[in-house]
Amino acid sequence: MSDTTIKKPRPKHLDLKVIRLPLPGFVSILHRVSGAGLFLMLPVLLWLFGSSVGGPEAVAQAKSVVANPLVKLVLFGLLWAYLHHFCAGIRFLLLDMHKGLDLPTARKSAGAVLVVSLTLTVLIGAKIFLG
Amino acid sequence: MQNRIVVGAHYGLRDWLAQRVTATVMALYTVFFVVNLFCLPEFSAEAWRAMFAGGFMRFATFLFWLALFFHAWVGVRDIFMDYIKPVGVRLIAHSVVAFLLIGYAGWAAQILWRL
Numbered sequence: 001m002s003d004t005t006i007k008k009p010r011p012k013h014l015d016l017k018v019i020r021l022p023l024p025g026f027v028s029i030l031h032r033v034s035g036a037g038l039f040l041m042l043p044v045l046l047w048l049f050g051s052s053v054g055g056p057e058a059v060a061q062a063k064s065v066v067a068n069p070l071v072k073l074v075l076f077g078l079l080w081a082y083l084h085h086f087c088a089g090i091r092f093l094l095l096d097m098h099k100g101l102d103l104p105t106a107r108k109s110a111g112a113v114l115v116v117s118l119t120l121t122v123l124i125g126a127k128i129f130l131g
Numbered sequence: 132m133q134n135r136i137v138v139g140a141h142y143g144l145r146d147w148l149a150q151r152v153t154a155t156v157m158a159l160y161t162v163f164f165v166v167n168l169f170c171l172p173e174f175s176a177e178a179w180r181a182m183f184a185g186g187f188m189r190f191a192t193f194l195f196w197l198a199l200f201f202h203a204w205v206g207v208r209d210i211f212m213d214y215i216k217p218v219g220v221r222l223i224a225h226s227v228v229a230f231l232l233i234g235y236a237g238w239a240a241q242i243l244w245r246l
């Protein structure tokens with residue numbers, strides 16, 4: 001497999017202290033990070049889902065686990081991960097369909113993804129965790 | 132003859148398409164889920180449970196989980212192809228992910244059909 005890959009010479013500029021990642025690049029890397037995070041936490045999410053629709057004991061157990069501030073923090077992170085991945089994913093789907101490809105629009109939509117997903121995270125998170 | 136220049140992970144058109152189809156399914160389900168949530172008579176454990184026990188919701192939720200697992204399969208494989216270069220290690224990593232996801236699918240079915 002790898003021997004059929006023809007190496008195309010590409011400019012490499014990977015010094016993290018020098019790179020200034022443009023906004024769309026930032027959204028893109030966070031899309032990968034959020035996808036990986038969601039994947040890693042799937043057992044937790046499935047357990048929570050299963051308990052939440054289980055009997056009263058299961059629900060009570062899930063509630064006591066979620067009462068832990070550390071768990072709350074992780075779930076808050078996962079909420080952001082889903083919302084960011086969702087918004088950025090829809091943006092990618094639109095780009096794939098050649099919608100909003102020009103640079104000014106692509107920059108604006110990247111900014112919108114960041115703002116919308118963070119705002120929704122705070123609003124939904126406050127509603128869920130603060131009652 | 133091999134004259135195609137292959138760079139990056141996205142050379143599998145079928146996987147690329149599958150990832151987009153599953154992404155669309157999940158996005159639609161997310162909207163459907165939120166609408167259903169707002170139509171609940173009250174926010175309680177019983178109402179939450181009853182929501183998923185409804186025939187169509189149960190089916191849609193299962194479809195969502197399946198789409199998610201398939202989507203994660205393609206996505207995580209793409210990530211591994213970028214960062215794990217030794218073929219043997221990559222093969223093992225891919226297998227672990229595949230078995231995990233198949234297990235999760237069984238788990239999701241069990242949760243939903245116990246309701």
Ligand code: HEM
Pocket residue numbers: 031032034035036038039042085086089090092093150151154155157158159161199202203205206207209210
């Ligand atoms: C509504 C829900 C979702 C949408 C709309 C969505 C959309 C997308 C899209 C369009 C891509 C391809 C991006 C690209 O090729 O550059 C992608 C990649 C990916 N998704 Fe999702 N996704 C969703 C949910 C999820 C969930 C729940 C997970 C985790 C289990 C996940 C994990 C991943 C991973 C790991 C990748 C690969 C990222 C990469 O290659 O950088 N996605 N998603």
